[in-house]
Amino acid sequence: MLARRSAPAATGDSADAFLIRRTMTEIGPVADKVTSYFYALLFVRHPELRSLFPAAMDIQRDRLLRALLTAAEHLDNARVLVDYLQNLGRGHRKYGTRAEHYPAVGECLIGALSKYAATVWNPETEAAWVRAYTTISQVMIDAAAADELRAPAWWQAEIVANELRTRDVAVLTVRPDQPYPFLAGQYTSVETPWWPRVWRHYSFASAPRPDGLLTFHVKAVPAGWVSNALTHRARPGDVIRLGPPTGSMTVDHTTDSGLLCLGGGTGIAPIKALVEDVAGHGGHRPVEVFYGARTDHDLYDIDTMLRLQQKHHWLSVRAVTDQQAQLRLPDAVRGYGPWNEYDAYLSGPPGMIRSGIDALRDSGIAPGRIRHDSVEERLVVAD
Numbered sequence: 506m507l508a509r510r511s512a513p514a515a516t517g518d519s520a521d522a523f524l525i526r527r528t529m530t531e532i533g534p535v536a537d538k539v540t541s542y543f544y545a546l547l548f549v550r551h552p553e554l555r556s557l558f559p560a561a562m563d564i565q566r567d568r569l570l571r572a573l574l575t576a577a578e579h580l581d582n583a584r585v586l587v588d589y590l591q592n593l594g595r596g597h598r599k600y601g602t603r604a605e606h607y608p609a610v611g612e613c614l615i616g617a618l619s620k621y622a623a624t625v626w627n628p629e630t631e632a633a634w635v636r637a638y639t640t641i642s643q644v645m646i647d648a649a650a651a652d653e654l655r656a657p658a659w660w661q662a663e664i665v666a667n668e669l670r671t672r673d674v675a676v677l678t679v680r681p682d683q684p685y686p687f688l689a690g691q692y693t694s695v696e697t698p699w700w701p702r703v704w705r706h707y708s709f710a711s712a713p714r715p716d717g718l719l720t721f722h723v724k725a726v727p728a729g730w731v732s733n734a735l736t737h738r739a740r741p742g743d744v745i746r747l748g749p750p751t752g753s754m755t756v757d758h759t760t761d762s763g764l765l766c767l768g769g770g771t772g773i774a775p776i777k778a779l780v781e782d783v784a785g786h787g788g789h790r791p792v793e794v795f796y797g798a799r800t801d802h803d804l805y806d807i808d809t810m811l812r813l814q815q816k817h818h819w820l821s822v823r824a825v826t827d828q829q830a831q832l833r834l835p836d837a838v839r840g841y842g843p844w845n846e847y848d849a850y851l852s853g854p855p856g857m858i859r860s861g862i863d864a865l866r867d868s869g870i871a872p873g874r875i876r877h878d879s880v881e882e883r884l885v886v887a888d
């Protein structure tokens with residue numbers, strides 16, 4: 506039990522969850538100020554923690570606070586919360602976060618919240634936040650400690666190839682310095698030597714390979730420091746750092762259901778990994794891939810996908826370009842089917858994921874069978 510369940514029963518929330526949501530409603534309109542004040546407090550009171558964060562804090566934005574608030578929001582949903590926090594705790598090892606840092610963060614979080622939620626702040630609210638933060642941090646600390654026994658905090662990986670496929674999309678191949686176990690469909694965080702402590706997410710573009718190499722598809726986006734460095738600057742021999750693998754967009758090998766996969770732009774990367782994964786398990790199920798891009802030229806991986814289609818009778822690949830179809834990827838999928846016997850996998854820009862979910866539900870796929878990475882996480886994938 507993560508939070509005490511008592512009144513107020515009207516919302517189904519525990520008393521703590523109610524007080525926490527009330528604080529969050531209050532700070533919602535001034536979240537930017539809360540974030541700035543929180544970091545100001547943290548770095549003034551605990552200057553030794555400054556080196557854990559990137560030099561330019563505008564890149565960091567509100568990631569830490571947002572993670573804490575996401576956790577607080579799910580206070581009454583123990584299963585979701587514990588999974589989320591364990592992942593977060595493991596992921597924090599690569600930043601150099603240690604157990605003794607957590608109380609400092611908690612104290613500054615409460616300092617920032619009490620200042621900006623002053624009208625609803627009282628001793629009960631403060632006590633609720635202290636309880637919630639104590640639980641949150643303990644789950645993270647325990648998960649980090651357990652992970653320490655079985656995996657490094659980060660991996661170093663040497664770039665062995667950087668193949669520019671279009672003006673702004675590169676396919677990177679890297680060799681981790683030690684075995685890197687992951688599942689097809691997952692993603693990781695990447696730090697380049699040029700922007701220390703700035704981490705960005707990328708999906709694995711291949712299923713685990715016998716040679717241990719990993720591949721990523723990176724699109725250089727405007728003002729994207731990491732993506733531009735990886736696309737245009739990284740050369741064979743350069744060494745990047747990788748965080749642990751994460752994400753649940755993986756294939757359920759206990760069933761033989763078909764897979765309906767929508768990959769938009771560089772979102773095709775994990776879809777290609779899923780196809781290889783199905784092939785590696787014998788390919789006893791239909792896989793239908795819809796690969797969307799703005800123009801034909803942007804279908805930078807279509808040759809690979811068509812080669813896979815030629816090789817595997819159970820795989821069908823359809824390219825959909827905005828230009829040619831006059832409609833976007835999710836709408837194109839509505840024209841095929843029926844899909845009600847399929848598990849669906851969505852990967853691409855947040856707008857595509859949102860409208861893709863609607864289109865797939867309309868096509869009769871149960872919500873529980875639609876898999877995609879968190880849109881919020883994905884918002885920081887590309888920059």
Ligand SMILES: NC(=O)C1=CN([C@@H]2O[C@H](COP(=O)(O)OP(=O)(O)OC[C@H]3O[C@@H](n4cnc5c(N)ncnc54)[C@H](O)[C@@H]3O)[C@@H](O)[C@H]2O)C=CC1
Nearest residue numbers: 707708769770771772797798833834853854856857886887
């Ligand atoms: N590099 C990687 O490993 C991964 C990247 N991603 C995400 O995929 C995205 C790829 O960006 P780009 O290549 O620039 O893709 P893009 O913006 O060119 O869009 C690709 C496709 O998505 C469709 N689409 C875009 N916005 C849509 C909307 N609002 N509604 C419906 N359909 C829409 C378009 O029709 C197009 O077919 C980024 O957001 C990135 O974060 C996702 C997973 C893995």
